[in-house]
Amino acid sequence: MARNGGVAWMRTTEKIDGYDLSTSDTEEVHVLAVDDSLVDRKVIERLLRISSCKVTAVDSGRRALQYLGLDEEIQKKETNGFDGLKVDLIITDYCMPGMTGYELLKKVKESSAFREIPVVIMSSENVIARIDRCLEEGAEDFIVKPVKLSDVKRIIDYTTTELREGEQREGTRAKRRGINKRKQREGDDDLSSSPPSTLSSSTSSSPSSSIQSATAPSSPSTLDSPTRRLKMTSSE
Amino acid sequence: MDLVQLQRQLVDYRTSLYHEGFLDEQFTQLQSLQDENNPDFVVEVVSLFFEDSERLLNELSKALEQQVIDFKRMDAQVHQLKGSSSSIGAHRVQKLCIVFRNYCEAQNVEGCLKCLQQVKHEYGIIKTKLESMFQLEQQILNAGGSIPV
Numbered sequence: 001m002a003r004n005g006g007v008a009w010m011r012t013t014e015k016i017d018g019y020d021l022s023t024s025d026t027e028e029v030h031v032l033a034v035d036d037s038l039v040d041r042k043v044i045e046r047l048l049r050i051s052s053c054k055v056t057a058v059d060s061g062r063r064a065l066q067y068l069g070l071d072e073e074i075q076k077k078e079t080n081g082f083d084g085l086k087v088d089l090i091i092t093d094y095c096m097p098g099m100t101g102y103e104l105l106k107k108v109k110e111s112s113a114f115r116e117i118p119v120v121i122m123s124s125e126n127v128i129a130r131i132d133r134c135l136e137e138g139a140e141d142f143i144v145k146p147v148k149l150s151d152v153k154r155i156i157d158y159t160t161t162e163l164r165e166g167e168q169r170e171g172t173r174a175k176r177r178g179i180n181k182r183k184q185r186e187g188d189d190d191l192s193s194s195p196p197s198t199l200s201s202s203t204s205s206s207p208s209s210s211i212q213s214a215t216a217p218s219s220p221s222t223l224d225s226p227t228r229r230l231k232m233t234s235s236e
Numbered sequence: 237m238d239l240v241q242l243q244r245q246l247v248d249y250r251t252s253l254y255h256e257g258f259l260d261e262q263f264t265q266l267q268s269l270q271d272e273n274n275p276d277f278v279v280e281v282v283s284l285f286f287e288d289s290e291r292l293l294n295e296l297s298k299a300l301e302q303q304v305i306d307f308k309r310m311d312a313q314v315h316q317l318k319g320s321s322s323s324i325g326a327h328r329v330q331k332l333c334i335v336f337r338n339y340c341e342a343q344n345v346e347g348c349l350k351c352l353q354q355v356k357h358e359y360g361i362i363k364t365k366l367e368s369m370f371q372l373e374q375q376i377l378n379a380g381g382s383i384p385v
Contacts, residue, residue, distance in 0.1 A: 039284045039320040046269050046277060095315065124319050146262045146323045149269065 029156055029163070030054040030085060034064045034092035034104065035122070040145070044091060044122075047152040056085070061099030061107075064090065070111055087117055089140075089159050094123035094130065102134060109138045118162065120155055122147055239381040246372045247384050253369070258362055263325030267385070282366055285324045289359055292317045296352055300345070310348065311340035317355070328358045 031053045035041045041057045048055045058064050065071040068087065090108060092101040099107075101121050109115045118140035123130065131142045140159075143151045237245070253259045270277040292313050299310045318333035332355045339347030373383050 037288070037316060037319055037323070039281060039288055039323050042281050042284055043266070043269075043323055046274070050269060095319075097312070124315075124322060145319065146265070146325075148262075148265055 028052055028054045029088045029160060030056070031089045031091055031156075032064055032067060032087045033057045034059075034061060034090065034096070034101065036060060036093065036096045040093065040122075040147075044147060044152075047147060047149055048091075048156075050149065051152050051156045053089075053156060054085075056087075061092070061096060061101065061104035064092065064104055065099075065107060068108070068111075068114055070107060070114065087114075088163060089155070090117055090119045091143075091155070092119065092121060093145075094121050094134070095125075102130075102137065105134060105137050105139055118159055239376065239379045242372065242376050242379060243381060243384050246369070246376060249369055249372060253365060257327050258365060260325045260327040262323065266324060279370055282324055282370075285320050285326070286363060288320050289317060289329075293352070293356055293359065300349055300352060305343075305345060305348075307340045307343045307348075311337055314340060326359075326362050329355060329362060332358055 029052070031048050033041065033044045033048065033055055035044060035057070036059050038059075041059065045055050045057050056067065058067060062071065090104075092104050094101040101123070105119045105121065108117060108119055115138070119138070120141045120143060121134045121139050122143045122145050124145040126144045134142055141155055143155075250259075254263075266278050266281060295313055296310060299306060299313070314333050314336045318330055318337070321327075321329040321333060332351060336348065336351040336355060339351055376383055
């Protein structure tokens with residue numbers, strides 16, 4: 001079926017122990033992509049490469065933790081050749097067997113070594129309660145599948161900005177941004193998980209927010225709310 | 237048929253796939269990710285979709301033959317099929333999966349059986365159509381032409 005039997009793809013990646021590694025050595029944003037679907041992994045990998053990222057694609061939360069060295073059962077050995085590839089961003093599917101993207105998010109945010117890494121959640125289901133939960137847990141952003149190039153570009157843009165400015169910011173930054181997104185998203189005042197009605201992509205904040213911390217002004221790129229992608233017609 | 241005719245045929249064929257709801261904008265997305273350095277991207281993703289779908293459809297058939305039907309597992313499998321069909325823009329398959337999931341949730345065996353048949357049918361159609369489209373593209377390339385966007 002494929003014109004050259006998939007060789008083109010294999011040329012640019014190495015498959016080692018279930019990990020797909022890019023072989024580029026330049027100083028690009030290094031993204032760890034997590035998705036149990038082979039089709040989706042291939043697509044997200046391409047989207048990220050086009051956005052000038054280095055990509056490591058794994059098929060489960062467990063493998064993602066192993067890659068980061070957070071798996072309690074398997075510690076990264078010193079001789080492991082994957083050591084030292086710093087991850088700048090994690091993009092993960094929400095619905096995965098075993099460990100969900102949400103559980104992976106929590107594990108990353110609970111880790112002192114990795115909690116600064118922005119985590120983006122992808123899901124085919126635009127459930128408000130789910131999005132809220134992820135943002136509250138510290139997710140950077142929430143993308144509704146199918147993922148488009150514009151989604152990836154937006155995320156890489158502000159991840160790159162954050163990386164450049166990042167060292168002086170505090171760890172609460174991610175949580176604040178998550179809160180900002182929630183505020184920007186709200187078309188109405190109801191913060192509870194009522195069925196989606198008139199969500200707009202307006203950038204005005206909700207007057208009835210119950211957020212504790214002060215919200216910093218968001219950079220222009222974060223005003224493209226992730227939930228702009230919430231399509232009312234795609235609810236199931 | 238000469239090159240220009242082939243190219244026109246391809247454009248018409250592709251357009252019809254969108255008009256008839258077989259493909260949606262996500263397929264266009266995938267095409268936009270293809271370039272001279274990655275000329276086989278779409279074919280490769282679609283091939284993965286075919287493999288994945290066939291596996292899932294087989295598993296779903298087996299699941300519905302069991303004495304005790306595991307609806308939860310079936311739902312998870314339909315969810316996977318829905319996801320991959322959505323990722324390549326296989327619109328009709330994706331929509332059917334939504335209905336299928338409702339039947340799984342309702343634990344409605346008859347509904348599931350009917351849906352499975354419909355999904356298999358639609359899958360067969362989109363597979364044939366995409367293969368035809370790829371063949372047409374290959375003919376154009378073989379004739380020394382480029383694939384119109």
